[in-house]
Amino acid sequence: MGSVGKKSIVNVAETLYAIVDIETTGGSVSGSRITEVAILLHNGSEVIDRWTTLVNPEMEIPMHITALTGIDDDMVAKAPVFKQVAEKIYSLLKDKVFVAHNVNFDYSFLRGQLAACGQLWDSPKLCTVRLSRKLLPGLNSYSLGKLCSQVGINLKDRHRAMGDALATAELFSMLLSKDSEGIISGMLRKVSPEQRLPSNVPTNDFAALPECPGVYYFHDQKGKVIYVGKAINLKKRVASHFTGNNTTLRRQNFLRDIYHISFERCGSELMALLLECTEIQKHWPIHNRALKRFEAKFGLYHYVAVNGYSYLAVGKLPKQQHCLKAFDDEAEAVSFLVDKSRTFDIDPRFCRFGNASVFQSDLPRPNVDKHNLNVQQLLNELEGSVEQFVLMLDGRDRNEKGFVWVENGKVYGMGYLDESLGGDMDQLKESLAKCRSNYYMLKLVTGYADRYPHKVLYPVVNEKRQLA
Incomplete structure (x- = not known):
């Protein structure tokens, strides 16, 4: 050597x-x-x-x-x-x-x-x-x-x-x-x-990267975004793309296509994850391969048949399709429906469990009104459990806080507010950048809220509430 x-x-x-x-x-x-x-x-x-x-x-x-x-x-x-x-x-x-x-x-x-x-x-x-x-x-x-x-x-x-x-x-x-x-x-x-850098990437682009959470963008020769990623430490994460011994054609083409690096600072990893998701949906970069992770695969549906009975069904969830509740996989959805049908005394013959066989029984059908009432009670519970809250997170500096607003079971918006400004919840909502919410984003936010309940603010409907 x-x-x-x-x-x-x-x-x-x-x-x-x-x-x-x-x-x-x-x-x-x-x-x-x-x-x-x-x-x-x-x-x-x-x-x-x-x-x-x-x-x-x-x-x-x-x-x-x-x-x-x-x-x-x-x-x-x-x-x-x-x-x-x-x-x-x-x-x-x-x-x-x-x-x-x-x-x-x-x-x-x-x-x-x-x-x-x-x-x-x-x-x-x-x-x-x-x-x-x-x-x-x-x-x-x-x-x-x-x-x-x-x-x-x-x-x-x-x-x-x-x-x-x-x-x-x-x-x-x-x-x-x-x-x-x-x-x-x-x-x-x-x-x-x-x-370490690809030959087309200006050194100043890399030097400008801070060591903080955020989202980074790789651009091609014409300035088009070809990759979006999130990082806890922007400089270290971007550098990791340019090290290692991976010599596949796909990686070589990926590095060859990078002509410019830009970034957006975030106050926390969660805000970086959410921004990454919204930016991928906005740009659909050619080198982001894991886009399908942002969508649920199965949903719980309700319909009324011609015989007057309410039915509940687990099935695949196409894009933009409305459902009562979304799930990552069929087994999770089926397990939820089995559990709720027992809780609300819903006859399993009126539940369609995805690919599973429909339950058969020689017993007489239940009274249609009583059965539909039981189903309605389940629907009421699902409606009442729709997520509505605000998360307060760290800001990008000491003088601000980050906020994520969840409304009607969707991530409505996110952004930052200077602590010195104060203001009520309506003002906060108006200041946030609206999001194109999806199942993945909601899971990120609700999972975080479950782990850190002290960071959750509950807005009161039709009533002003001052920020803490």
Whole structure:
């Protein structure tokens, strides 16, 4: 393992760099293989050595990759497999700073395939995309082809390893000459957050993140929200997205799509959870996968049949469908209906328990009026148990409090109020941002209210109540 990665590098002119480009069969480290490698050794002033080879990936090269690179199965048929060149590659990369355009792509491929050959390699790395954004600001694009065109670099053999590596080396020399403030030596320090961030994310976006609860947003190149998350500590949570060894194609695409980070501070984890939910419903980001958790799956229904009897039924709960009570799963709903039918002496023949068989009995049916009265008593209990309360939570600073208003069994609104303003419940309600409530949000709030009853305020209908 190279010793370079174990110290902070200060004098970039005395450092050896390995400028690398690879071609592959696809974008996933775990499911794709290298087809070509080019390595240029650079002494901080100029290229002093070069090496390249085609590599037999031992798998078929997809047609769209051949169309992009010109490398097909016939070209690599007699090329060495990666294991045969692993030692050579390791010797060239050892004790060098690894440099590439979108460095994490090339680095992760080579590190993974070297490890598979028993070569444990680690190295400090520099990304010429990130360096270009700092030292060549204001360009229209930082893709290698367009960047070279804008700064006058002649890029030959695009999407071939040596052609792209030579262009990257010329770009790197230009960046070294423009680095009058020691940006490169700063980025080479092992602890530098620069090395953790995706190449398109501005460092200032990450630096601005506070260490407090809140909601964070990842935006694409056009500013569209592509992911929303909540955090107890915004800076730590966002940083966790950019660390670890997950090399799946989905994660690589996710990181590649991030161009900007924004955030909203919250006073508590609960407020962050609720805001996350409302923001996901608002933006429906393409990288949020767990959206279905926000909806209940089953509901309890009531209907009156043509024979005049009231029926209760457990069934699936489509979106926007009204029901008496919602549940996470069918078993929970059935258990509730069984328990309530016994409590209110409701004949089980008039209860439909989801997929369970309808109860059969030879006994005569109950009196319709008495039966319907028993059902109505259950309905009255359900109506009377509809959640109506206000939660008072911590604010974003000492001078404010956070509030969540629950009305008619829905999260009506949430927000913050300056403690010095005072005011009654009507004023509070008017000051809150309205929510598009759902089952998941209500469960979060009622669960919190059950755990922390001292934080619950009960508004009195048609009567003013001063805030505590």
